[in-house]
Amino acid sequence: MSDMKGERHVEWLRPLTPGAGPRYMQIADLIARAVQTGELAVGDQIPSQRWLATQLGVDLTTVTRAYTEARNRGLISSFSGRGSFVAGVGEAGDEMRIDLSMNTPPQPASGSMGDALKLAIDEVLARQGIEAMSAYQDTWSGASIVQAGRAWLRPAVGAMAGQQELIVCAGTQAAIFSLLQSRTQRGDAVLAEPLTYPGFLLTAQQLGLRVVALEVDQDGVLPDAIERSHRETGAQVIYLNPTLQNPTASTMPEHRREAIGAMLRKLGMTLIEDDPYRYLLNDAPPPIVTYEGGERAYYLTSLSKCLWPSLRTSFVLLPRQHDAAMLQDALRASSMGCSLLLTAVAEHWMRSGQARHLMLDIQREVRARQTLARNLLPKDVNAHPTGLHLWMTLPAHWNRQLFALALEQQGVLVACSDAFSVDANPVDAVRLSVGGARSQTDLAHALQRIATLLREDRRRGVRAIV
Numbered sequence: 374m375s376d377m378k379g380e381r382h383v384e385w386l387r388p389l390t391p392g393a394g395p396r397y398m399q400i401a402d403l404i405a406r407a408v409q410t411g412e413l414a415v416g417d418q419i420p421s422q423r424w425l426a427t428q429l430g431v432d433l434t435t436v437t438r439a440y441t442e443a444r445n446r447g448l449i450s451s452f453s454g455r456g457s458f459v460a461g462v463g464e465a466g467d468e469m470r471i472d473l474s475m476n477t478p479p480q481p482a483s484g485s486m487g488d489a490l491k492l493a494i495d496e497v498l499a500r501q502g503i504e505a506m507s508a509y510q511d512t513w514s515g516a517s518i519v520q521a522g523r524a525w526l527r528p529a530v531g532a533m534a535g536q537q538e539l540i541v542c543a544g545t546q547a548a549i550f551s552l553l554q555s556r557t558q559r560g561d562a563v564l565a566e567p568l569t570y571p572g573f574l575l576t577a578q579q580l581g582l583r584v585v586a587l588e589v590d591q592d593g594v595l596p597d598a599i600e601r602s603h604r605e606t607g608a609q610v611i612y613l614n615p616t617l618q619n620p621t622a623s624t625m626p627e628h629r630r631e632a633i634g635a636m637l638r639k640l641g642m643t644l645i646e647d648d649p650y651r652y653l654l655n656d657a658p659p660p661i662v663t664y665e666g667g668e669r670a671y672y673l674t675s676l677s678k679c680l681w682p683s684l685r686t687s688f689v690l691l692p693r694q695h696d697a698a699m700l701q702d703a704l705r706a707s708s709m710g711c712s713l714l715l716t717a718v719a720e721h722w723m724r725s726g727q728a729r730h731l732m733l734d735i736q737r738e739v740r741a742r743q744t745l746a747r748n749l750l751p752k753d754v755n756a757h758p759t760g761l762h763l764w765m766t767l768p769a770h771w772n773r774q775l776f777a778l779a780l781e782q783q784g785v786l787v788a789c790s791d792a793f794s795v796d797a798n799p800v801d802a803v804r805l806s807v808g809g810a811r812s813q814t815d816l817a818h819a820l821q822r823i824a825t826l827l828r829e830d831r832r833r834g835v836r837a838i839v
């Protein structure tokens with residue numbers, strides 16, 4: 374061993390695990406873990422990059438990337454001519470938290486979204502100039518992003534993508550808010566799945582709407598239940614998320630979509646079909662809107678889940694009779710539309726094929742993460758091999774909130790069923806999102822903690838209370 378100071382402090386070094394995510398991330402994780410466990414203290418020198426590369430049998434560039442990652446996480450500081458030193462434990466402590474509570478896509482399997490973004494911004498600025506990016510976009514109807522969006526939507530909705538008005542929004546959440554605001558009045562009932570997307574519940578609450586939970590079976594919402602609730606409550610609007618449903622991870626089969634489409638046509642109800650997860654799947658059935666025929670159905674899709682949430686770019690396909698200006702006015706009133714720079718990046722990625730490429734890479738990473746989950750968690754967890762989340766009903770000895778709290782104390786965050794439930798007192802279940810963990814190694818640690826906790830019965834050993 375060299376006598377350089379940092380190279381004597383290597384007890385924290387472990388062999389890298391093949392297939393457990395990018396190697397530079399694994400090295401950064403090793404440093405983070407060593408800081409958390411106290412194997413490395415603030416001020417300790419860490420080995421030279423060249424030495425570490427030789428020890429681990431990796432390229433020097435891999436270690437350089439790992440040190441950049443560790444610096445970005447606030448774990449180390451580097452000084453030219455002197456080397457790299459442990460910088461702090463405060464941020465490193467946060468780093469050790471593994472957040473499975475948010476449904477975000479992971480970094481693509483073979484690279485970083487940051488690198489792709491830098492290239493895209495350079496390209497967009499070189500081609501269009503900063504002046505073009507320095508304005509507000511007043512109307513999007515003729516914009517070239519809309520044409521790119523139509524091509525993007527075609528695999529999902531077929532010819533409808535070219536026949537009906539398409540609007541670009543700064544995220545689906547903004548579209549849900551504006552649509553509900555323009556289609557309902559305070560006090561109205563709106564129908565939805567009993568467990569549904571929290572952003573929809575929040576909007577309904579803000580607008581003073583009454584969300585009515587529909588009866589479901591293993592295939593999703595029952596068409597007869599829609600008819601019954603429509604007659605009982607007078608609801609004119611229904612919100613559904615039929616593909617990789619958030620939070621249950623279920624995908625409604627084709628026959629049910631067809632039956633719901635026919636029922637909505639019969640009742641003349643307005644459908645808001647929220648489909649942000651579709652492009653993660655290669656086998657999703659056609660959207661309900663294709664069966665409803667685009668009479669009164671809005672089809673919403675987003676780039677947030679299949680590419681990157683910070684793009685804040687989503688599309689709304691309007692029903693035939695809808696006046697596009699009404700929704701555009703509502704969006705303008707709330708947010709002045711989208712970011713020109715971000716939609717230009719999205720358009721560049723869609724037109725150049727980079728969006729598909731990144732999406733396949735994200736899908737590959739998600740598949741590896743879902744495989745980890747399948748191997749480490751009980752078999753009855755509901756998930757799709759390329760879905761961002763899993764839905765786990767807890768064993769009878771666990772209450773959802775105590776389970777989430779016990780996990781949080783071990784540094785793992787998950788989302789409880791309460792966040793998604795229309796009614797109080799939902800089933801004891803949690804949603805686990807595989808994209809939020811920084812690496813597959815982190816995810817594996819979190820899943821192991823979850824699997825261990827599931828087996829623990831905290832009721833045992835409780836004193837009798839009289």
Ligand SMILES: Cc1ncc(COP(=O)(O)O)c(C=O)c1O
Nearest residue numbers: 544545546570614619675677687
């Ligand atoms: C069902 C559903 N719809 C919409 C969104 C938000 O999409 P966006 O980022 O486009 O606003 C989410 C985010 O979790 C979601 O799960």
